[in-house]
Amino acid sequence: MKRTVADLLVESLRSAGIERIYGIVGDSLNAVLDSIRRSGKIKWISVRHEEVAAFAAGSDAMLSNSIAVCAGSSGPGNLHLINGLYDCHRNRIPVLAIAAHIPSNELGGQYFQQTRPELLFRDCSHYCEVLTRPEQMPRMVTMAMQHAIGQEGVSVIILPGDVASLHDEETVPPQVIHVTKPVVRPSDEELEKLAGYLNKGKKVTILAGAGCAGAHTEVIALCDALKSPMVIALRGKEHLEYDNPYSVGLTGLIGYASGYHAMMECDVLLMLGTDFPYRQFFPEKADILQIDIRGEHLGRRAALSYGLVGDVKHTIEALLPLLKVKKDTGHLDKHVKDYAKVRKDLDKLATGKKGKGPIHPQYLTKVVSDYASENAIFTCDVGTPTLWAARYLQMSEGRRLLGSFNHGTMANALPQAIGAQVSRRDAQVISLSGDGGLAMLMGDLLTLKVHQLPVKVVVFNNTSLSFVELEMKAAGYLETGTSLGEFNYASIAEGMGIKGIRVEDPGDLEDAVKQSFNHNGPVLLDVVVNRQELALPPKIEFEQAHGFTMWMLKTVLNGKGDELVDLAKTNLFR
DSSP: OOOOHHHHHHHHHHHHTOOEEOOOOOOOHHHHHHHHHHHHEEEEEEEHHHHHHHHHHHHHHHTSSSSSEEOEEEEEHHHHTTHHHHHHHHTOOOEEEEEEEEGGGGGTTTTTTTTOOOHHHHHGSSSEEESSGGGGGTTTHHHHHHHHHHTEEEEEEEEEEEHHBBBOOOOOOOOOOOOOOOOOOOHHHHHHHHHHHHHHSSSSEEEGGGGGOHHHOOOOOOOOTTTEEEEOGGGGGGHHHHTTBBOOOOOOOOOOEEEEEEEHOOEEEEESSSSOOGGGGSSSSEEEEEEOOOOTTTTSSSSEEOOOOHHHHHHHHHGGSOOOOOEEOOOOOHHHHHHHHHHHHHHHHSOOOBBBBBBOOHHHHHHHHHOOTOOOOEOOTTTTTHHHHHHOOOOOOOOOEEETTTHHHHHHHHHHHHHHHHHHSSSEEEEEEEHHHHHEEEEEEEEHTTTTOOOOOEHHHSBBBBHHHHHHHTTTTTOHHHHHHHOOHHHHHHTTTTEEEOOOOOGHHHHHHHHHHHSSSOOHHHHHOOOOOOOOOSOOHHHHHHHHHHHHHHHTTTTTTHHHHHHHHHOOOO
16 A cells, blocks of 8 residues: 555654644544554544644643644634644744645635635744645654754644645655754853852842743752842742742732742842743842843843843853852841741631631632642643632642643633643643633533543632633723623533532532542532632732722622622631
8 A cells, every 4th residue: 555645744753752643533634544543653632622632732742841743624623723822832832733724726716614824823833834745745744843842832734635645655764853952051251241240239039930940959059059039930830839948939910929029129130031021020220130041032021231041950050150159148038038928828818617608719729739649730721720829739849830821811721631631641630720711612521531531620610700800800890791600510520421529618628629639530620619809919000909999989889889798708807
């Protein structure tokens, strides 16, 4: 039997180490699926929505430290990939998308399901090309995957269904992709200049992010030398929070006052591997220094005194011998002490008593954190689940936290949990899902059932898009369009053949969480949590305070004073 373009595609992917492809079948993918079937070496992970396929591939790639693959059929099929691919691209996750296309001889004729994928995917990929001839395969797989790996992002191969079926006489090379780990650090002269700023500073604060992955020991050593408090950006939480006596928490919209003041009161701020986007949280009078592996990131969030290109681990190793070890611990001690107080105050809110509802989401998140395994993988939906995860999940060296932290899309938690569980079959995977996020892509609960993925889906059921409501309150608007209705998601899960547990009383929560985690299979834990939960940022702008006052006034004038009473009861009187 003569080999086809699809055969060489599948053989190339397998040679590159790919073991699975996430997607939904369609006629334009028939040749690819048939080749997968005949090869028997790659598993097709069927999902219920292509967006889920892209998210799942992204979390798979993150956890396997490799590249992952998703696929969509022509037109609407591959269009559904785009939101998940945007998330992967912005999070710098190497993913290859196979976008099947209409028959090549129908291009330009407004054929059934015709789109322009070469244009549509351009903004969320480093490489996006149409395969039109057999001679392009398998070389195009190497080019696409090298772009995704080398530039850390998405590549798209657009494959017309008829081209996939063409005979191909080319051969797959022994080495399809080339993964290298170069050491990147600034020059000696640049390091000397950086050390000069740090040695001169009296109050140095470090802002550390996801670029510090794999550099926990080095960043801690740097804090020790500089006697610096460490403010952690959200994507750096999983890499830096554990075993860290220098941590003063997060800053930004979901951070703590301790982190905010540690940055605002420093005279030198050193940014390590972070692209923290909120300019209003940067100090105005400090010298700001930045180290990032990508030169285009330097200075785009705040005006820098000095910026350098390098990976965090090797740059710190080369920098440490140039530093004068500081003796004054006043700046560090002050903000570590402030963080301890903030942490104590936050933990006071994470409590519950039997018969005294509603269940506070802080309490739910703390209980989940307390009973999860030391190597648990958490995913969290955008909105309040991310907020509570940031504040109440305790990281350890083996724990991971995945979310849509750059793209900020709804409904990411369940899809990312699917990819995480497929990648790590023996790991405990916990999805912290909002009821709004879950409802958006709820059909993929069936994926858990079909593939027997033992994901624990914890639903923060507050019958609303609660983070949007907070934003509306802060801006002075009455909540409109945020109510989701009251639904028993545990019953819906039971109807799918998934174990469902519903909790309405705080006294029942711990047993329900333990029961969920001990169950050998997928579980949906539906927890009815407080809707009127305030979550204040560390810095309150005048406009926010004014907006909240206007919201209260409008609430009373519109006959909704009971909402103010509920707000006071649940936030002031615990």
